[in-house]
Amino acid sequence: MNNKDWRNLGLAALGLAIAACLPLSGNGYYLTIGVTIAMYTVLATSWALFSGPTHYISLATAAFYGLGTYVVAMGIDDVPYVILLVIALGVGAIAAGLVGLATLRLSGVYFVIFTLGLAEMTRQVVTWIQSNWGGHQGNYVLTDITEEMIYWQLLAVAACVYLVGWLIGRSRLGFALKIIGNDEVVAAHSGINTARSKVILFMVSGMVAALVGAILAPRWTYIEPSMAFSPMLSFQVVIMALLGGVNRLWGPLVGVIPFTLLWEAVSISFPNQTLLLMGVAFLLIVYAIPHGFVGLIEKYNARFRGDG
Amino acid sequence: MDILITGLLLGGIYALMAMGLSLQYGVARIMNLANGEMLVVGAFAAFWFYTVAEISPLISVFLISPVVFFANWLIYRFMLQPLVKRSKSQGQLEVDSILATFGMSFILVGLMVAVFGGDYFNYTFLAKPVDILGNTYAANRLVAFGMAILIGSLLYLWLNFTRPGMAMRAVSVNPDAAGLAGIDVQRMSALAFALGGAVTAIGGGFISTFQTMDASIGILFTMKALIIVIMGGVGDIRGTILAALVLGLLETFIATVIDPGLTLAAAYLVFILVLLFRPQGMFGRKPS
16 A cells, blocks of 8 residues: 555545544435435445446446335344345345346346346245245334444445445456456457356446345335335436446545535435436436546546646 | 137237337338337327317328328437438448437427326227237227238238339338449438338328227337337347237236236346347348
C-alpha cells in the first residue's frame, strides 16, 4: 500500500464515521432517507462490481433482494436473526451461482433477458409454494430492530462491499474481469477461465443483494411476495450505478444520492410520473453521459489540469 | 385435446408478436426491449377505435399499423442509428440499445399511464362461442389465430421470394458483406425495425380482442417474445412460429394442470432448457 491508498482509506473511514452519526440528529425523516440511500449505495456498488468491468447488465437485483427478505420473513419466528442473515447470504450466493452457470457461458444478451424476468418468475414460484404448502400468502415480521440498527447494519455492509471491491480490484480476479470486459476472446486465449470468473463475481453481488433484503425485512411489519419482489428495484439500481459511473469504486455513490433525492421528490409530488423519470434517466445515460457523473468530473478535472 | 387447441391458439398470437421482435433483432440488430409497449400501443389503439368510433379491430389494425410503422422508422432513424454508428463492437451496441430501449419503454408506459390512466381495459368483440371437436372456443381467439397465420405466411413469402426480402435476409446474415453487394444496409435496417414494430402492434390489436390489458403489461409480452425469438433462432421466421406454438402449448398445459399463476415460470423452464442445450435456436447450426 502506498501513500495514496492510505489517504483514500483515511477519507473513506472519515466519510463512514460522519455517515454513522446521522441517527444522532434525532430527525426521523433524515434517518429514513439515510436508510434508503445506504441501501441503494450497497446495492448499486455491488452491482457495479460485476457489471462495471464485464458490461453485463444484470437485472436480477430484485430477485436476490426478495429472496433475502423472504428468508427473514419465513424464519423470524423460529431462528435467531443473525443466523437468518447468514442463511440469506448463502441463498443469494446459490441463486446467483445457478443463474450464472445457466447464462454466463453465453453472450451478454441472454444474460440480460434471463435476469429481466427473474424477479417476476421468483415471485410466481414463491407465491405458488406459499399458497400450496405455506397455507397463507404473507408473513408478519415482528422484531425489536429499530431503524437506527438497520441503518448501522447497512453502513457496515457498505464498508465491507467497498473493502471487497478494493481487494478484487487489486487481485488476479479483478484483472481477469477487466480483460474479459475489453475482449472476451482475448481473455479466453490468455488462459482465463472466463465463465468461472464471471460466475464468482456475480455470486458476490447476488450475496450482497440478498443480505440487504434480509437486513431491510424488519422495516416492514408485513411481507408478501409482490412487495418483496418488486422489479422496479433492479432498474433503479442499474440507473443509479450507471448515472454515477461504474469505472470507479465510489462512482455509484455519486449517482445514488442525487437520484434517491430526486426520486423521493417526484414520487411525493407526482406519484404517477416516476416511470417517466426512469425512462428519461435511461436515455440520459445512453445519449448524454455514457460514463456517468464520474466521467464528467474526470473530464473537467483533466481539462482544468491541462490548462493550469 | 382442449389444452392442445387452446395452446395452439395462444401460440399463434405469440408468434405474431415475436415475429416483429425477430425482424428487429435479426436484421436491425437492435434488441428492442420496448417491443411489448408497441404491442400495448396497438391494443390501446384498437380499444379506442372500437369503443369511441365503433370501428372493428379487423379494420382498425390496418389504420394503426402504418402510423406505428412510421413512428418506429423515426425511432430507428433518429435514436438508434446514432448508437449503431458510434458503437465499435456488437457488444457495445447491445448494451447501448438495451439501455436506450428500456428508456423508451418506461417513457411509453409513463405516457400511457398519464393519458389513459393505469386501469385495466377490455371490450367485447366477437365473443361468440364456436364449436370445435366437442369443445367451445371464443370466435375472437380463432380470428386472431387466423390473422397470425395470414401475416406470418405473408412475411415468410415476402422475405423468401422478393428482392427486398432477399436483401433483408442478406443484411441479417452479414451486414458488411450485404453492403459490399450493393444493399443499403442502413435503409434495410430502418425498414426492418419499422416493419417489426408494425407487426407487433397488429398483434397487440388482436390480443386486445380477448385479453384484459393495462398500460404496464408490455414487459411481460416483451419477455415472452424474447424467449420465443431465442428459442426459434434469431431472424428465423419458421423457428419463431414453431417456438411460439411450443410456448403457447406449454403455458396452457401448466396453467390448466398445475396453476395459472405459473405461466412465466413455464416460459423460464423452456428458456433454461434452450440455453443449456440449444443456445443457437431450434433450427440453428452450431457456430464453428
